[in-house]
Amino acid sequence: MTSVPAGPNGAAGQFVDLHSHSTASDGSRSPRAVVAAARAAGLSAIALTDHDTMAGIDEATDAGRQLGVRVVPGVELSAIDGDREVHVLGLHIERAAALETMLREFRESRHVRAEQIVAKLNALAIPITFDAVLAQAAGGAIGRPHIARALIAEGWARDSRDAFDRYLGAGKPAYVPKQRLSVAEAIALIHTGSGIAVLAHPGGEGRRELVERFVALGLDGLEVRHPGHSAEDVARLGALVDFFRLVPSGGSDWHGAAEGSRTLGVMRVPGSWLDRQDARVADRRASPQVA
Numbered sequence: 325m326t327s328v329p330a331g332p333n334g335a336a337g338q339f340v341d342l343h344s345h346s347t348a349s350d351g352s353r354s355p356r357a358v359v360a361a362a363r364a365a366g367l368s369a370i371a372l373t374d375h376d377t378m379a380g381i382d383e384a385t386d387a388g389r390q391l392g393v394r395v396v397p398g399v400e401l402s403a404i405d406g407d408r409e410v411h412v413l414g415l416h417i418e419r420a421a422a423l424e425t426m427l428r429e430f431r432e433s434r435h436v437r438a439e440q441i442v443a444k445l446n447a448l449a450i451p452i453t454f455d456a457v458l459a460q461a462a463g464g465a466i467g468r469p470h471i472a473r474a475l476i477a478e479g480w481a482r483d484s485r486d487a488f489d490r491y492l493g494a495g496k497p498a499y500v501p502k503q504r505l506s507v508a509e510a511i512a513l514i515h516t517g518s519g520i521a522v523l524a525h526p527g528g529e530g531r532r533e534l535v536e537r538f539v540a541l542g543l544d545g546l547e548v549r550h551p552g553h554s555a556e557d558v559a560r561l562g563a564l565v566d567f568f569r570l571v572p573s574g575g576s577d578w579h580g581a582a583e584g585s586r587t588l589g590v591m592r593v594p595g596s597w598l599d600r601q602d603a604r605v606a607d608r609r610a611s612p613q614v615a
Contacts, residue, residue: 338595341588342371342396342415343524343547343575347462348380349400350469352580355380358588359387359395361578365589369394369598371575373413376401376430377465378420396598399423400524401430402502403510405534410507411524413547414514415573416605423517426505431465433503438466444498445471445491450480468492469579508541520544520604522573525552530561539568544604549574549591571600 345351346358353361355372358380362370370393372384381397388395397417403410417423442454452474460470460477472487481487491498505513511521522545523530523538530546548561549572565572574593576586 338368339366339589340369340371340394340593340595340598341365341367341575341578341591342369342398342573342593342598342601343373343400343413343550344370344578344588345374345400345580346372346380346384347464348372348377349374349465350461350467350579351464355384356387358578358580359384359391359393361588362393363391367393367589368595369396370588371396371398371413371415373398373400373415373575375399375465375467376427376434378417378423378427379465381417381420398519399427399514401510401513402504403507404504405507408529409504412507412510412514413522413524413573414510414517414519415522415545415601416519417514418518418609420517423513426513430503434466437500437502438468438471440500441468441471441492441498444500445475448491448497450475450491452478452480507538511538511542515542515608518605518609520571520601520608522547522571525550525577526561527552527557528554530557530564532564532567535564535568535570539570543570544608545571545573545601547574548572549593550577551585551590552577571604572597573601 344358346353346355372380374380378399385395396415399414401412403412438457439454445452456474457471460473472484475481475487514521521543524547546561546565548558574591576588576590578586578588581587
């Protein structure tokens with residue numbers, strides 16, 4: 325695994341979680357509740373990384389001040405690399421307004437996509453309504469998990485996996501592709517907001533050739549620890565972090581589960597990794613090339 329130098333957040337017992345979701349996108353808990361859960365889990369810091377939106381950051385930050393938990397402003401973007409979908413985390417976003425126009429376009433495209441998926445489900449004689457999906461989203465950025473929840477609530481699927489396996493996954497009868505950025509565009513957008521770009525949960529595909537291409541586009545870091553990673557993935561990604569002089573990151577990719585492999589803080593990400601990110605952010609913002 326990548327080396328972990330000591331730092332002010334890296335004291336013994338100090339852990340962070342740098343990948344989480346709230347009701348601002350497809351999580352089941354409010355931004356304030358996410359931060360409260362981080363406090364209960366003994367975390368010193370958390371990154372809120374909702375899909376295509378930073379709408380929950382202010383609420384989370386306010387809760388963090390009250391509860392003594394640092395909140396790292398973030399976002400998760402879907403990008404395309406050839407015929408594959410790649411997720412990129414934007415962490416330490418300082419200028420959210422610089423991203424907002426593009427993020428708003430993505431949220432609007434999510435709305436249209438959800439309507440198209442519902443229409444496909446209706447054509448399959450599954451009579452769920454778009455209003456039922458909106459109720460599940462509760463004002464957050466709409467995604468397939470909300471449609472899955474509507475299917476479950478109305479008895480058309482046993483659980484989320486069943487909903488995706490039968491209807492919503494790629495290649496399934498109700499699948500509709502979503503609007504995506506290129507990886508280069510996603511990284512550039514994050515840098516426009518004065519943040520750092522981290523490749524999310526690369527898993528077994530996180531090989532040297534792929535990472536090298538993305539580093540050439542400005543990638544800052546790799547998500548080393550994630551519930552979907554094997555021990556071999558963690559070791560390989562850590563070595564790539566060191567080889568390319570990137571920053572490590574990690575998190576539970578929490579959506580609100582109370583138990584299981586994706587509970588908040590389960591990845592035991594050392595606080596010193598956050599120190600390394602802070603140093604990278606400071607270097608990037610000091611560079612005259614940064615917009």
